[in-house]
Amino acid sequence: MKNILILGGDGYIGWPTAMHFSRKGYSVTVVDNYFRRNIANELKIKMLYEVPSLVERAKLWFEETGNEIKVIIGDLTNPILMRSLFTGEGLIFDWSINPLTYTPDTVIHFAEQPSAPYSVMNYETANITISNNLIVTNNLMFAVKDLAPNTHIIKLGTMGEYGTPNIDIEEGWINIKSNGREDTFLFPRQAGSIYHTSKIMDTDLLWYGVRTWNLRVTDLMQGPVYGIETEESLIHPKLKTFFNYDEVFGTVINRFIAQAVINYPLTIYGSGNQSRGYISLQNSIECIYLASLNIPKAGKLDIYNQIMETLSVREIAEIIISSASELGYKVQIQNIKNPRSELEEHYYNPKYSKLIELGISPKLLNKDSIKQMIIEVEKHRKNIRKSFIFNGIKW
Amino acid sequence: MKNILILGGDGYIGWPTAMHFSRKGYSVTVVDNYFRRNIANELKIKMLYEVPSLVERAKLWFEETGNEIKVIIGDLTNPILMRSLFTGEGLIFDWSINPLTYTPDTVIHFAEQPSAPYSVMNYETANITISNNLIVTNNLMFAVKDLAPNTHIIKLGTMGEYGTPNIDIEEGWINIKSNGREDTFLFPRQAGSIYHTSKIMDTDLLWYGVRTWNLRVTDLMQGPVYGIETEESLIHPKLKTFFNYDEVFGTVINRFIAQAVINYPLTIYGSGNQSRGYISLQNSIECIYLASLNIPKAGKLDIYNQIMETLSVREIAEIIISSASELGYKVQIQNIKNPRSELEEHYYNPKYSKLIELGISPKLLNKDSIKQMIIEVEKHRKNIRKSFIFNGIKW
Numbered sequence: 072m073k074n075i076l077i078l079g080g081d082g083y084i085g086w087p088t089a090m091h092f093s094r095k096g097y098s099v100t101v102v103d104n105y106f107r108r109n110i111a112n113e114l115k116i117k118m119l120y121e122v123p124s125l126v127e128r129a130k131l132w133f134e135e136t137g138n139e140i141k142v143i144i145g146d147l148t149n150p151i152l153m154r155s156l157f158t159g160e161g162l163i164f165d166w167s168i169n170p171l172t173y174t175p176d177t178v179i180h181f182a183e184q185p186s187a188p189y190s191v192m193n194y195e196t197a198n199i200t201i202s203n204n205l206i207v208t209n210n211l212m213f214a215v216k217d218l219a220p221n222t223h224i225i226k227l228g229t230m231g232e233y234g235t236p237n238i239d240i241e242e243g244w245i246n247i248k249s250n251g252r253e254d255t256f257l258f259p260r261q262a263g264s265i266y267h268t269s270k271i272m273d274t275d276l277l278w279y280g281v282r283t284w285n286l287r288v289t290d291l292m293q294g295p296v297y298g299i300e301t302e303e304s305l306i307h308p309k310l311k312t313f314f315n316y317d318e319v320f321g322t323v324i325n326r327f328i329a330q331a332v333i334n335y336p337l338t339i340y341g342s343g344n345q346s347r348g349y350i351s352l353q354n355s356i357e358c359i360y361l362a363s364l365n366i367p368k369a370g371k372l373d374i375y376n377q378i379m380e381t382l383s384v385r386e387i388a389e390i391i392i393s394s395a396s397e398l399g400y401k402v403q404i405q406n407i408k409n410p411r412s413e414l415e416e417h418y419y420n421p422k423y424s425k426l427i428e429l430g431i432s433p434k435l436l437n438k439d440s441i442k443q444m445i446i447e448v449e450k451h452r453k454n455i456r457k458s459f460i461f462n463g464i465k466w
Numbered sequence: 467m468k469n470i471l472i473l474g475g476d477g478y479i480g481w482p483t484a485m486h487f488s489r490k491g492y493s494v495t496v497v498d499n500y501f502r503r504n505i506a507n508e509l510k511i512k513m514l515y516e517v518p519s520l521v522e523r524a525k526l527w528f529e530e531t532g533n534e535i536k537v538i539i540g541d542l543t544n545p546i547l548m549r550s551l552f553t554g555e556g557l558i559f560d561w562s563i564n565p566l567t568y569t570p571d572t573v574i575h576f577a578e579q580p581s582a583p584y585s586v587m588n589y590e591t592a593n594i595t596i597s598n599n600l601i602v603t604n605n606l607m608f609a610v611k612d613l614a615p616n617t618h619i620i621k622l623g624t625m626g627e628y629g630t631p632n633i634d635i636e637e638g639w640i641n642i643k644s645n646g647r648e649d650t651f652l653f654p655r656q657a658g659s660i661y662h663t664s665k666i667m668d669t670d671l672l673w674y675g676v677r678t679w680n681l682r683v684t685d686l687m688q689g690p691v692y693g694i695e696t697e698e699s700l701i702h703p704k705l706k707t708f709f710n711y712d713e714v715f716g717t718v719i720n721r722f723i724a725q726a727v728i729n730y731p732l733t734i735y736g737s738g739n740q741s742r743g744y745i746s747l748q749n750s751i752e753c754i755y756l757a758s759l760n761i762p763k764a765g766k767l768d769i770y771n772q773i774m775e776t777l778s779v780r781e782i783a784e785i786i787i788s789s790a791s792e793l794g795y796k797v798q799i800q801n802i803k804n805p806r807s808e809l810e811e812h813y814y815n816p817k818y819s820k821l822i823e824l825g826i827s828p829k830l831l832n833k834d835s836i837k838q839m840i841i842e843v844e845k846h847r848k849n850i851r852k853s854f855i856f857n858g859i860k861w
Contacts, residue, residue, distance in 0.1 A: 150589050194545050194608035201604055202597050205667075209596055209660075213589035237649035238642060247633060247642060247654070252813070254632035256654035259642070261673060265604075268674045272600075272667040278656065279663045283807045412678045418647070 243374025348378025474576030638769025743773025
């Protein structure tokens with residue numbers, strides 16, 4: 072039985088990933104410090120519905136499936152905690168049947184401050200983002216080097232690292248020919264927020280560790296994720312992951328679905344021609360699982376562009392309006408001044424074939440998937456507060 | 467009178483830079499927390515000679531020249547201190563005649579953990595390096611954005627950010643043509659230590675700030691610096707900057723000079739064919755001064771490769787041996803197993819014409835300059851401890 076350690080296991084993707092591996096028979100340990108819940112509380116942001124604590128969800132998962140997910144609540148910027156995950160020394164489980172008695176075969180690292188708007192609110196939130204994200208990654212890298220050099224690290228990066236260059240975006244690497252010579256480099260990165268820049272720094276750091284210490288790392292350049300349910304969350308309503316529709320944590324598709332449900336116009340920032348790559352939550356966890364099966368050679372940094380399609384904000388708005396209208400909603404578009412510093416008209420042609428070649432079946436954004444989301448979000452309509460949707464945080 | 471703020475003004479280059487601007491009639495304020503002195507104490511490393519505190523040196527400078535250098539001792543990872551440098555609020559000067567009553571025209575940022583070997587000793591020193599270097603840079607960037615958006619930031623980067631690619635190293639930027647399209651990007655960066663990687667992250671961060679907030683930043687990709695005296699330090703013997711010959715803080719030329727003086731064989735790591743770009747201390751501060759005169763447009767990141775020549779370790783050893791022999795020393799070479807993870811045979815062709823075009827007169831490493839250094843180091847021969855020179859810190 073393979074052992075999977077998930078850092079940031081309470082999060083939007085972390086928890087569905089934990090259930091996915093657990094259902095497939097892996098021994099799963101999750102670690103989280105409720106950092107995201109805490110900053111949401113500080114900002115007085117509520118999710119679409121209450122989500123039980125990680126400990127409660129793990130207990131419920133065990134009751135429903137008989138599979139144990141070990142839970143550790145703690146701060147991974149503390150290197151002592153990080154290292155204990157590889158040695159078992161001094162670990163306190165918040166809920167578990169068996170102690171930790173293994174070295175993880177795979178570590179999946181989600182333990183980062185995930186909000187771009189939060190990262191640029193002010194110097195404090197920027198500092199928190201940089202130090203949290205980098206120190207967790209560095210603690211992980213040193214723990215693997217020192218204690219478990221064969222452990223496979225899977226890191227969640229972001230397509231946002233690349234920005235919107237005027238050339239095709241390759242999958243992680245680019246060969247550059249210059250003055251009759253050539254070499255291969257990380258594809259150039261230039262991101263649109265401090266959060267996204269912290270992910271570039273993660274890549275810089277992991278690439279250093281990989282080529283210096285022969286680590287095995289997969290870096291997943293993921294696009295914005297949308298969706299609520301995954302196969303495992305359907306087992307019990309309280310197993311559903313977070314759903315945010317606010318401007319701090321809500322990604323655009325999830326946010327627009329909530330807006331449609333309360334007849335709040337879809338707020339298009341600027342022209343709406345900004346294109347990005349998108350992926351459903353179900354596809355996201357399938358990709359992570361697939362990445363775990365494809366272990367890089369020692370000293371190799373594998374990078375996948377984890378998106379299933381590219382869409383402009385306007386295209387997203389239009390398909391949501393059209394899907395919502397089939398359910399009786401009359402939703403408008405509202406064009407507002409772009410609070411973000413980003414190109415509104417730009418070339419965007421990322422490559423994203425590697426995960427599909429490895430066997431992922433892409434689920435595209437379509438009327439069916441949108442209508443399913445609308446029907447789910449409708450159940451919680453009374454919880455949606457308009458005041459969360461747009462306050463114009465600039466970035 | 468232009469106002470210059472120097473962060474990390476106690477350091478090897480920081481202090482000579484402060485004197486240089488002061489002598490040219492600028493109003494100079496220096497900030498330091500003695501971080502480098504403190505870690506040297508922790509590691510029980512001594513410099514070639516005792517260097518008075520920053521406060522004592524500023525007083526001496528005033529006595530000798532009549533020019534005031536304001537001194538603030540404090541930790542710039544604290545954003546409150548950083549911001550007070552732009553507002554004057556709550557500032558406590560350790561030595562000054564006049565309070566701070568200005569916004570700096572130029573900030574020169576040296577306030578970083580500067581040792582590559584220290585950065586990779588263990589996870590703690592790596593974390594200290596990353597969080598110190600990144601948080602100071604981020605605090606600076608936000609302070610300038612929020613409080614002094616026209617202030618010119620000059621950042622000390624390193625040629626080590628580029629590593630040793632198999633193509634020519636451009637001055638900061640590269641135009642990439644791909645599939646019939648093209649765009650200009652930061653030249654690819656892949657460094658050889660956590661310290662050097664933290665400098666890549668600085669570049670990532672500043673480039674974000676420049677293009678998002680229209681900051682004016684000059685990033686100096688500097689090679690290893692050698693030398694002791696500058697024009698200003700000759701005014702009084704106690705104005706000399708730090709001189710380290712140990713494996714943690716000593717750069718290769720300074721270290722080899724000290725080894726020659728005590729007839730300790732010059733320790734060549736591996737083949738000795740590793741090439742890097744080098745610059746003298748005198749040229750370094752001249753380049754920084756020149757950079758301050760060439761203010762980038764708002765939203766532009768100017769990058770200069772701040773080196774005057776490229777040399778292999780073997781070439782450096784040979785010219786030092788030959789210079790030392792003219793002073794009566796018989797120095798040997800000792801080839802030792804390379805404790806660093808680096809290519810020993812590699813292409814190395816960095817471009818470095820911009821600063822020379824702006825008017826720098828390159829001072830190259832030659833027998834005269836080496837003999838001057840040897841004569842200076844000889845005066846402190848009794849202080850040199852062999853045990854500092856090589857302990858095989860791996861990186």
